[in-house]
Amino acid sequence: MNTNQLILRNLHKNIKNYYLYVFALIFSTALYFAFVTLQYDPAMDETTGSIKGAAAVRVASVLLIAIVAIFLIYANNLFIKRRSKEIGLFQLIGMTKNRIFLILSMENFLVYFGSLLIGTLFGFAVSKLIMMILFKIMGIDQVASLSFSIAAFLQTVGVFTAVYLIIMLVNYLYISRQTILSLFHIKSKTEAREKRISIFEVVIGLFGIGLIALGYYVSSRLFSGDFTSIQELFTVMLFILVSVIIGTYLFYKGSVRFLANLIRKNKGGYLNINQVLSLSSIMFRMKSNALLLTIITTVSALAIGLLSLSYISYYSAGKTAESNTPADFSFVNEEDLSVFTSALKEEGIPFNKETIKVLVAKVKIDDIVNGSAASLPVEDGVLPMPIVSDASIPKLNVGENQILFTGYSDAMKQIVQFSSSGTIVLHTATQSFKQQYMGLAKEDVLSGYFTKGRPTVVVDKALFEKIAQDLNKELQFNADYAGINVQDEDIKIANDIFQSLEGIQRSGNSSQFALLNRQKENMGLIMFIVGFLGLTFLITSGCILYFKQMDEGDEERPNYTILRKLGYTRGDLLKGIQGKQVFNFGIPLIIGLFHSYFAVQSGWFLFGTELWAPMFIVMGLYAGLYSIFGVLSVLYYKKVIRHSL
Amino acid sequence: MTVLEANKIHKSYGNKFTRQEVLKGIDVSIDKGEFLTIMGASGSGKTTLLNVLSSIDRVSHGTIHIEGKELTGRKEKQLAEFRKHHLGFIFQEYNLLDTLTVKENILLPLSITNASKKEANAKFTSVASELGIEDVQHKYPNEISGGQKQRTSAARAFIHEPSIIFADEPTGALDSKSASDLLDKMSELNQKRKATIVMVTHDPVAASYSSRVIFIKDGQIYTRLYKGDQTRSSFLKDIMKTQGVLGGVQYEH
Numbered sequence A: 001m002n003t004n005q006l007i008l009r010n011l012h013k014n015i016k017n018y019y020l021y022v023f024a025l026i027f028s029t030a031l032y033f034a035f036v037t038l039q040y041d042p043a044m045d046e047t048t049g050s051i052k053g054a055a056a057v058r059v060a061s062v063l064l065i066a067i068v069a070i071f072l073i074y075a076n077n078l079f080i081k082r083r084s085k086e087i088g089l090f091q092l093i094g095m096t097k098n099r100i101f102l103i104l105s106m107e108n109f110l111v112y113f114g115s116l117l118i119g120t121l122f123g124f125a126v127s128k129l130i131m132m133i134l135f136k137i138m139g140i141d142q143v144a145s146l147s148f149s150i151a152a153f154l155q156t157v158g159v160f161t162a163v164y165l166i167i168m169l170v171n172y173l174y175i176s177r178q179t180i181l182s183l184f185h186i187k188s189k190t191e192a193r194e195k196r197i198s199i200f201e202v203v204i205g206l207f208g209i210g211l212i213a214l215g216y217y218v219s220s221r222l223f224s225g226d227f228t229s230i231q232e233l234f235t236v237m238l239f240i241l242v243s244v245i246i247g248t249y250l251f252y253k254g255s256v257r258f259l260a261n262l263i264r265k266n267k268g269g270y271l272n273i274n275q276v277l278s279l280s281s282i283m284f285r286m287k288s289n290a291l292l293l294t295i296i297t298t299v300s301a302l303a304i305g306l307l308s309l310s311y312i313s314y315y316s317a318g319k320t321a322e323s324n325t326p327a328d329f330s331f332v333n334e335e336d337l338s339v340f341t342s343a344l345k346e347e348g349i350p351f352n353k354e355t356i357k358v359l360v361a362k363v364k365i366d367d368i369v370n371g372s373a374a375s376l377p378v379e380d381g382v383l384p385m386p387i388v389s390d391a392s393i394p395k396l397n398v399g400e401n402q403i404l405f406t407g408y409s410d411a412m413k414q415i416v417q418f419s420s421s422g423t424i425v426l427h428t429a430t431q432s433f434k435q436q437y438m439g440l441a442k443e444d445v446l447s448g449y450f451t452k453g454r455p456t457v458v459v460d461k462a463l464f465e466k467i468a469q470d471l472n473k474e475l476q477f478n479a480d481y482a483g484i485n486v487q488d489e490d491i492k493i494a495n496d497i498f499q500s501l502e503g504i505q506r507s508g509n510s511s512q513f514a515l516l517n518r519q520k521e522n523m524g525l526i527m528f529i530v531g532f533l534g535l536t537f538l539i540t541s542g543c544i545l546y547f548k549q550m551d552e553g554d555e556e557r558p559n560y561t562i563l564r565k566l567g568y569t570r571g572d573l574l575k576g577i578q579g580k581q582v583f584n585f586g587i588p589l590i591i592g593l594f595h596s597y598f599a600v601q602s603g604w605f606l607f608g609t610e611l612w613a614p615m616f617i618v619m620g621l622y623a624g625l626y627s628i629f630g631v632l633s634v635l636y637y638k639k640v641i642r643h644s645l
Numbered sequence B: 001m002t003v004l005e006a007n008k009i010h011k012s013y014g015n016k017f018t019r020q021e022v023l024k025g026i027d028v029s030i031d032k033g034e035f036l037t038i039m040g041a042s043g044s045g046k047t048t049l050l051n052v053l054s055s056i057d058r059v060s061h062g063t064i065h066i067e068g069k070e071l072t073g074r075k076e077k078q079l080a081e082f083r084k085h086h087l088g089f090i091f092q093e094y095n096l097l098d099t100l101t102v103k104e105n106i107l108l109p110l111s112i113t114n115a116s117k118k119e120a121n122a123k124f125t126s127v128a129s130e131l132g133i134e135d136v137q138h139k140y141p142n143e144i145s146g147g148q149k150q151r152t153s154a155a156r157a158f159i160h161e162p163s164i165i166f167a168d169e170p171t172g173a174l175d176s177k178s179a180s181d182l183l184d185k186m187s188e189l190n191q192k193r194k195a196t197i198v199m200v201t202h203d204p205v206a207a208s209y210s211s212r213v214i215f216i217k218d219g220q221i222y223t224r225l226y227k228g229d230q231t232r233s234s235f236l237k238d239i240m241k242t243q244g245v246l247g248g249v250q251y252e253h
């Protein structure tokens, strides 16, 4: 038999082994090609296109290929291990390692580039869908066109060829390092040799937990003002990353094994079926599992964190627009206001109007501020703040000696914390008033033109009059706030009118609707890219776990045969397997969620104003999608068990 | 009293085109407390017969009754339940779980019967010392020798004191000393506890421990030998003679 025949024969025989690898390949090529097609789409053109941000897309495509490369190399490793016996056999009958490598590479070449082609076609098919999603997220009204981009194709082929070469290199190193004997035995090698619970393990595990806790702690201090320069911030971030990742690894390596060992020791060899299938199997592979679990945990944490942050900003877009322009339209100019309202009347659009008189006075706030207020223009604990009368806000009522702050975002709360009560001194030009501070209300009253990120001060009508008598001239706006609200169904037309009237869009006048759209467009692309990468993270890490479980399932099939011969039913076995999968998929998910929670906590306020809702939505979705892989793996085990007798 | 009765069992492998009939109508009946050996050339269907008798595999035709209850046609769950409580196995390939230590492997059948841990440990200690595998109890299967694996497998079959033990070449990987230890242990179980034993072997010496030997050829029973009141050595001679005839080589004095 010559080499060519051997290659074809092998290919034919190994089709079943290959399917896992082929799937990984087709999937990643499709993903990459679709993404790169996007990058070369005319809509992406910096000057003429409707989407700005080609640079972001380019960076993302580099990241994408990095993930994909790791994913493919991992899949290839699993795959070559499955064939170790065959490689050993070739060696046994006297083939040189080089020749085996050649055969394997040829075989691989056919599969690899075949899948690449199929994947490209798939990617082409879904690229329009992806483009449509992007337009939708960004709120762009444009029909996505479908065109095959030669440039994208060449880039895909180039990049994947490079990955192929890397894989070949890995295979070469693998083959040249193996002896005949080790190739035959690779499958039954136990990875957990320690039989005694060593004190060392406990220490390592505890040390890991300590590192994670330290990382969490430092992350909570990240933006508290302890670290100010960018240089410092980066160093600290790097420190957090490294300490959490290493901590996670040590945790898996030490604690998990220690706990498992402890349970097993306690049983004194008397294990029930669930423990046989979960505990012992997990421990049997703890060494490779620790690394894998660390990678999966890190990747999940990264994905959840990034997704949460970008979703926070996307989700907060509405909130941000609202706090900037509490009414549908805000004006600071009488003339512009009357131009707009008469235009609305002409169109027959009903609206209601509120005007609020705004004064500015210096407020001494340092008695009620916890921590630093560096982000606000505070001088000697005194901050000029916009003041309104409670008479102009029907919802709020303030006593004569009282003072209330309102309209302050969750995000600002992270930076400056106000206590819930205290005394405040209000300075007018010549007088000062000592007031009792009543706390912070959420209501947005004024537009961003007046607040500039500060809360609005609400005082009693009488005090407001007194302040008006004694104004500090240079602080005043010389304008009143006016808000126009229209019915929800009229908002689009009203906005068109606002945009079409000449001269009224000057600073201070704003449309909530337009602001929201602008926010969405800005955040949309980032959101899309991060979402795309996050999804890739999710799918690749899910696939890797799934592949690993497939591998384990096939490897443990003889065990299921024995157990079934001994009289355990399929149901018994499946129950044990479920326990094992809860561990394999659940632990990295839970720890990943914790990591991302702390990461998001440390800096979310830089991205938006809402934390909980968007974060929980992202986490829930991620956990849901991720669990699909766990369910799939259980189904796979079910099949293996069914065929095991 | 008959424990196991098989009538006209047929077993074939493969599909319509590659059909190979391995068992062609075998009748066996095994009495309670009997020690039966099945012999025959390699590939003659001994393992297959043992598998169908022990409910691990299904017959193509024919019926099998154990303790009066019909096995054929029963649900897989009921069969599993039955195996769990009444049968013990020593397989030709050692069939140990490589993720478990020797001790854990041996205790496996007990964990279903809700035996207390103390009881389980006591049983383990006695069976492990009798089979000489105490020293390796904390090792994994890939860290022990073939013979040790076979003894582990035997210990697992004995520990829950099943009513029927099926053994496929239990002495295949053992030296003559450990082989006779294992066989002594089996006879002891057979005599003292009235455990029924069905064993497959190539070794006439091992076969001579039993009370009856059946020879299989071409999927059918070729002949039967009874020990009766003979001594073991004269039974051994008979067995060797029949084996010689069966193998086509004339047995010479």
Ligand SMILES: Nc1ncnc2c1ncn2[C@@H]1O[C@H](COP(=O)(O)OP(=O)(O)OP(=O)(O)O)[C@@H](O)[C@H]1O
Pocket (backbone or CB within 6 Å): B013, B014, B022, B040, B041, B042, B043, B044, B045, B046, B047, B048, B049, B092
């Ligand atoms: N699962 C199977 N599928 C197809 N054919 C099988 C299967 N198992 C066994 N056979 C065939 O059935 C015949 C009998 O096999 P069996 O294992 O019963 O032989 P045996 O008597 O135990 O041999 P040995 O002494 O070598 O163990 C053989 O020809 C074998 O090829």
Ligand SMILES: [Mg+2]
Pocket (backbone or CB within 6 Å): B046, B047, B048, B092, B168
């Ligand atoms: Mg056999």
